[in-house]
Amino acid sequence: CLSILGIAREISFFGDRPLRTPVIENIEAEGGNSGFRVERLSGSCPFYMGCLMEGVKIAASPDWIKNKILSMGLNPQNNVVDITNMILFELGQPLHAFDADKIQSGIIRISDSAEGEKIALLDGKEHRLKEGLCLIRDGARPVALGGVMGGADSGVSNATTRVFLESACFEPGAVYMSARRTALTSPSSMRFSRGVDPLMVKKALMRAAALIRETASGRVIEFFHEGRVPGKQPITVRREYVRSLLGIALPSEDLAKALSFAGDVQSAEDGSVKILPYSWRNDLRIEEDMVEEAVRSIGYDAIPPKFPQLRRPPYGLPDSVRVREELMSTFVSAGFSEVITPDMISESRLFQNYPEVIKIKNPVSADMGVARPTLFVNLADVVRHNIFRGITDVKIFESGSVFRNNAGRYVEEEMLAGAATGSVSPLSHYNSVPADFFYVKGVLECLAGRASVSERVNAPFLENAFVFKGGEKPLFLIGEVTDKALNSFDIKKDFLTSPIIYFEFYFRNISSPAKKYSAPPTVPASLRDLSIVIKEDVRFTEVEKKILSLGVETLEKAVLIDLYRGAQVEKGKKSMSFRLFFRGRETLIHSDIDAQLDRILKALAEAFGAELRQK
Structure with a gap:
């Protein structure tokens, strides 16, 4: 929630009580050419509003505002700063007040930082920035880190008479990145990094301007706005899909009522509910999000415990x-x-x-x-x-x-x-x-x-x-x-x-061949060593593959036992020695083995030009 209004919405829905919201007056500007303008050059800020006020008298806040500030755990500063802090906690929309006379160029420019750019912030430190962080600038000079903290040289002081109020909607990811890379956490960054209500940008600005006019005698000269409020798309929630996830079947009417906490129900028919999420629910984007809201609404205790039916694979694990x-x-x-x-x-x-x-x-x-x-x-x-x-x-x-x-x-x-x-x-x-x-x-x-x-x-x-x-x-x-x-x-x-x-x-x-029983051999194996001279570029695997491909029934395996390169072998060639294991159903005789050896040697000679080693 991160705001009193957000908590009130929860209590109102789950406690079935009416919600009372602050009355926000729609203020009209006095008009005139203030000489100020706003330029939005960064995609990290889709919507920006500002308000220029003159004749502001900085003083202590009225007691009712001081009491609210103290109840939030803050110390009262002055009427303008206290109003922005109060609205932050009240509506969940961060605001920032600039001394308009310190904006020397008259241009509020929202753009990204350059690598190594420096800015002095309200924490009293100068920060060296990474590239791509959202900045609020006085022309080219940075005066605030967008969505995180204001600058040390542009804030409101006791001598301030002209105030520029800022109310904006920043991209959550961009603010999170800025806060992380500067090691700063502020009430504003906490809210912007989680997403604020884009429709609250204007309302919060109007409420702040009205209170400053009431408590500090300020006059509204001009409003500024750049960009547009991000839109939302409706989400269709299928009853059957809800049942598959929660294990209970909800009628369309009950499902629509449960989801009314999350958005405006546009239709509830044909086994589904079409709902447009409220503007302050930035966390609702897909059907699964709405199912979670439905179970929050009806209560987890309303789902009867049911042990899932396990289906065991017929032949064990895959x-x-x-x-x-x-x-x-x-x-x-x-x-x-x-x-x-x-x-x-x-x-x-x-x-x-x-x-x-x-x-x-x-x-x-x-x-x-x-x-x-x-x-x-x-x-x-x-x-x-x-x-x-x-x-x-x-x-x-x-x-x-x-x-x-x-x-x-x-x-x-x-x-x-x-x-x-x-x-x-x-x-x-x-x-x-x-x-x-x-x-x-x-x-x-x-x-x-x-x-x-x-x-x-x-x-x-x-x-x-x-x-x-x-x-x-x-x-x-x-x-x-x-x-x-x-x-x-x-x-x-x-x-x-x-x-x-x-x-x-x-x-x-890795294949998993079926296990087969092999009886232990009843006759001994006959071993023969075969040494060949072969070209250097021929690999052992090629020779082994060729030997085994001949289909010699009595040949069990061929093992490389020696590899020689040296003076006794012609340059560009090598000697490979194999130990061949022969075994038949009956004890083999020499003539049978010699015939198979000749066959193997002939095949190697034809395939690789191999020769029997003589020395």
């Missing part, structure tokens, strides 16, 4: 959920700690370009302005937090959502990612190995099962980054965090005992 839970348990078993971080981050933390980032319309704070497109930012913050506290052995992971804007279509994707640095087992009497690239890669390969490496990829924040695949599907990404990323997140490289390794695990691409 594969993706089961795989994710198993992976998280395995990470914990491997010594990783789970972390949970916010879904929103500051866009400034994404020092690399993310064109698909989703911006939040009305963020809670500047540090939570976008939906995170990656888990890296928050994980890097956790690593830095630990390193700054002397904990250099960090192994963490997080399972959470990332958000992307895919050509205007918002996409939410589940992700499992982590980071590691330091030692694997720091508190051990054994020599601990570092949690480096190969250690983390080994952990991920154990989790993913069989994986083959693709070519090196370019990944944000990473160098020496690789994607490992299972068939054509990526299973995980792994790489070392770059020095640029370390500097951006204020991680001192000198404090690290090993590089920070970051990984992303694409658990949805």
